[in-house]
Amino acid sequence: MAEPLFEKVAIIGIGLIGSSIARGLRRGGLSSTIVIADRDEHARERAAALGLGDLVLADSGEAAQGADLVIVCTPVGVCGTVAAEVGPHLKPGAILSDVGSVKGAIIRSMGPHVASSVHFVPAHPIAGTEDSGPDAGFAELFDGRWTILTPGPDADEAAVEAVRALWEGLGAKVDVMTPEHHDLVFAIVSHVPHLIAYNIVGTAADLEDVTQSEVIKYSASGFRDFTRIAASDPTMWRDVFLNNRDAVLQMLGRFVEDLTALQRAIRWGEGDKLFELFTRTRAIRRDIIEQGQDTAAPDFGRRGSTKGS
Numbered sequence: 001m002a003e004p005l006f007e008k009v010a011i012i013g014i015g016l017i018g019s020s021i022a023r024g025l026r027r028g029g030l031s032s033t034i035v036i037a038d039r040d041e042h043a044r045e046r047a048a049a050l051g052l053g054d055l056v057l058a059d060s061g062e063a064a065q066g067a068d069l070v071i072v073c074t075p076v077g078v079c080g081t082v083a084a085e086v087g088p089h090l091k092p093g094a095i096l097s098d099v100g101s102v103k104g105a106i107i108r109s110m111g112p113h114v115a116s117s118v119h120f121v122p123a124h125p126i127a128g129t130e131d132s133g134p135d136a137g138f139a140e141l142f143d144g145r146w147t148i149l150t151p152g153p154d155a156d157e158a159a160v161e162a163v164r165a166l167w168e169g170l171g172a173k174v175d176v177m178t179p180e181h182h183d184l185v186f187a188i189v190s191h192v193p194h195l196i197a198y199n200i201v202g203t204a205a206d207l208e209d210v211t212q213s214e215v216i217k218y219s220a221s222g223f224r225d226f227t228r229i230a231a232s233d234p235t236m237w238r239d240v241f242l243n244n245r246d247a248v249l250q251m252l253g254r255f256v257e258d259l260t261a262l263q264r265a266i267r268w269g270e271g272d273k274l275f276e277l278f279t280r281t282r283a284i285r286r287d288i289i290e291q292g293q294d295t296a297a298p299d300f301g302r303r304g305s306t307k308g309s
């Protein structure tokens, strides 16, 4: 096995993403020591029982002490608080990173707590599931998937390369972009689709003339795919929408306009408009499959076999 990339990595927040990173670090022999911190006692107990790290702590600052790399894997809304906790404990030359689904707001909330002797390299793995917690993670989660880095214009090149090497070691492909561009792109490809899923499932559940039992009974249709996404973690997604507000509202405005056009096409029987759109969208799905980017993979068959690894 290759030399470890890091002597000591600290993971703050040992949920789906943090625990998948911990498992991936072990799989690749990427860090000599893995220290975990989580504020939730049950998460700490599970992390210890699953052997996800060498040390499992309640205190984020203590976990960050002496670490070469600290990865904040908490919901977006608390990343600033966590940065304030770990900031004073980071050694000069340490790298601070995160995995948040939103980048601009995280940079604004974490940035002020990062000393000039510390390198801040924000990251976002484009891989996940609707599950959360330390038991939900698996080492293969990032294999073949993208991770986006959004370093600042003056970021230390060696630190950016170290974070790139980390994600490649975890199996991912790496792209770099500005936080503003990231937030716009992921508003349309991830955040708005989740909002649509939450909305359609909520609407179906509220319909008085369709009983709850019918929603469940006949959900083997397209609705079922929405229910998977709408089962995603409420805290995580609340924080995503509150922290990527402008980009989500911009994309939602466009979405609502296009939906209204579809509504008109249905009302006026404009079948060719519907047919033209459905033909274009079918081609997009085929492109995604051809490029090996069919990442939704709801059954994640391999997950069962890797639980606890």
Ligand SMILES: NC(=O)C1=CN([C@@H]2O[C@H](COP(=O)(O)OP(=O)(O)OC[C@H]3O[C@@H](n4cnc5c(N)ncnc54)[C@H](O)[C@@H]3O)[C@@H](O)[C@H]2O)C=CC1
Residues within 6 Å of the ligand: 012, 013, 014, 015, 016, 017, 018, 037, 038, 039, 040, 043, 060, 073, 074, 075, 076, 078, 081, 082, 099, 100, 101, 102, 124, 125, 126, 127, 128, 129, 130, 131, 132, 133, 134, 233, 236, 240
């Ligand atoms: N779930 C997904 O599919 C993906 C999530 N992300 C991002 O990853 C981050 C984590 O998401 P998940 O792992 O899914 O969440 P999760 O809910 O599975 O895990 C979050 C963990 O953080 C801990 N935590 C919360 N506040 C804390 C604090 N102040 N100090 C220490 N620990 C704290 C919780 O106890 C929990 O164990 C989020 O920022 C999310 O936007 C990124 C890509 C995919």
Ligand SMILES: O=C(O)C(=O)Cc1ccc(O)cc1
Residues within 6 Å of the ligand: 100, 101, 125, 126, 127, 128, 129, 130, 190, 229, 296
């Ligand atoms: O489970 C799904 O379908 C996802 O879309 C996973 C996901 C959720 C949030 C992210 O920021 C990145 C990936």
